[in-house]
Amino acid sequence: MNTIDDNHLMKVTPRPDLVMVRGCGSHLWDNNGRQYLDFVQGWAVNALGHSSPEVRDAIAGQAELLVTPSPAFHNAPQLKLAARLSELTGLDQAHFSSTGAEANEVAAKLARKWGQLHRNGAYEIITTHDSFHGRTLAMMAASGKPGWDNLFPPMLAGFRKVRFGDVSSVAKAISAQTVAIMVEPIQGEAGVVVPPPGYLSALRQLADDSGVLIIFDEIQTGIARTGTLFAHQAERVLPDILTLGKGLGAGFPISATLAKSTACCFDYGDQGGTFNGNPLATSVANSVLDVVCSADFLANVTCVGQRLEQGLTEIAVRMNFKQVRGKGLLWAVDLGSEVAFAVRDACFQHGLIVNAARPAILRFMPSLRVTTAEVDEAMDILDASLSSVLAAA
Ligand SMILES: Cc1ncc(COP(=O)(O)O)c(C=O)c1O
Incomplete structure (x- = not known):
């Protein structure tokens, strides 16, 4: 049973039983004090990260x-x-x-x-x-x-x-x-x-x-x-x-x-x-x-984007996924089987927010100021989440 009373909200999307209360850069915090690394950023909205x-x-x-x-x-x-x-x-x-x-x-x-x-x-x-x-x-x-x-x-x-x-x-x-x-x-x-x-x-x-x-x-x-x-x-x-x-x-x-x-x-x-x-x-x-438009901003998007591409590709090759595709800091992995929602939920449990754009497709759209360290951390969580979901499948 939900502890959050959402009876007065029209039901347009399923939401977890928590409230997001604070954001800073690549991170969000919920009402239980839990921190999340956010690679969705309001659906590619927070270009400069949360509450820049x-x-x-x-x-x-x-x-x-x-x-x-x-x-x-x-x-x-x-x-x-x-x-x-x-x-x-x-x-x-x-x-x-x-x-x-x-x-x-x-x-x-x-x-x-x-x-x-x-x-x-x-x-x-x-x-x-x-x-x-x-x-x-x-x-x-x-x-x-x-x-x-x-x-x-x-x-x-x-x-x-x-x-x-x-x-x-x-x-x-x-x-x-x-x-x-x-x-x-x-x-x-x-x-x-x-x-x-x-x-x-x-x-x-x-x-x-x-x-x-x-x-x-x-x-x-x-x-x-x-x-x-x-x-x-x-x-x-x-x-x-x-x-x-x-x-x-x-x-x-x-x-x-x-x-x-x-x-x-x-x-x-x-x-x-x-x-x-x-x-x-x-x-x-x-x-x-x-x-x-400031100096180096675009170069940084490309550079950190390459790190994300590398990380996703390394996982995709090792786990035999179908395709990694994207550009800059907008990426997706075609998992080749319909486990994307389960992987998204496992990532969330491990403190990483990713999007399942389709039943077999995970999408990543972090802040344009995301760091390589944050990308690496996200890849570690993704790797572990994928392993647990695929082992159970
Ligand atoms: C390409 C594209 N066009 C239009 C929209 C709609 O934007 P909004 O949700 O702000 O109305 C979106 C939202 O995801 C989009 O990705």
Whole structure:
């Protein structure tokens, strides 16, 4: 029987019978004083680790000045963040929201409006099987998550699914109704599925040849997660629309939709939202950018990421697992058998938080400031947890 009284919470996910009370860097502590090494970090959200000094200071400093003047007024942190993100991405304008799903909704609306203006009312967005774009009704329709098709019928029309990583299936799906192609540069929730090299640039070329827009959903891969500031920069391609979330606020809710000026076609009233671009959230994001754009930050993500890759590969080879895949500090192991939930639970018992993205897939997305010593400690716990689960299987 639970000792935590959660009767007044809607049941949307199973939770262990404890409360998390404190976080610092790579560690979390529960109400029993137990410490956990966190390699999930709020689902790749706490880019700077739990309760980083930069996020704390930005919240405290801005809260003293101004929290929400109303989106009907300019505020300085929002203007600064829009200009910085434009410069860093090479895109022209930004709109801020609070969650990844909202940022993607804005991207889809922008594409549909662009289709009305420039492509004879075309509205269909091509997305990929197994993709994840959020949990609003429209983004559930956009996502290719198995089992979501019939969850809340009727599903919003206008999204067509193709195989991820396969340019020819996108080419075949493009029609007069197509307005955009929308992909994650690496599919995160699907279990860190990395497309073949050249995929994003081939899609860019295809979009140009077909006169449609390309949208990169970098909610999970953006803000240095894969070792470049944005994952698409590794292929030197520029989308028409880019969405960011998660790491942008390093734990504080903020997301962004950026676009080329050619795709920025909203009229007044087409988009809005009570909390959009509020100075509290945008000043946190500015402080996150100060850190991730500082010297050596990206090099460190790559370097510690290699250590994580090595550790996972060494275990995978020894235990004969199917595949280790990922980039930067976003990794997954395909265990080849459906023991991921049991391994996740065993790791938790041993003080390590990892994610089971699929029944056979473990996912790792630590703080971007995780140390090599913490990676080594995580690998030791993972090794022991795997051994105990596999011995019992
Ligand atoms: C690629 C991608 N897009 C969108 C989302 C949705 O973000 P949020 O949960 O902040 O709405 C996620 C969340 O995991 C994601 O990984």
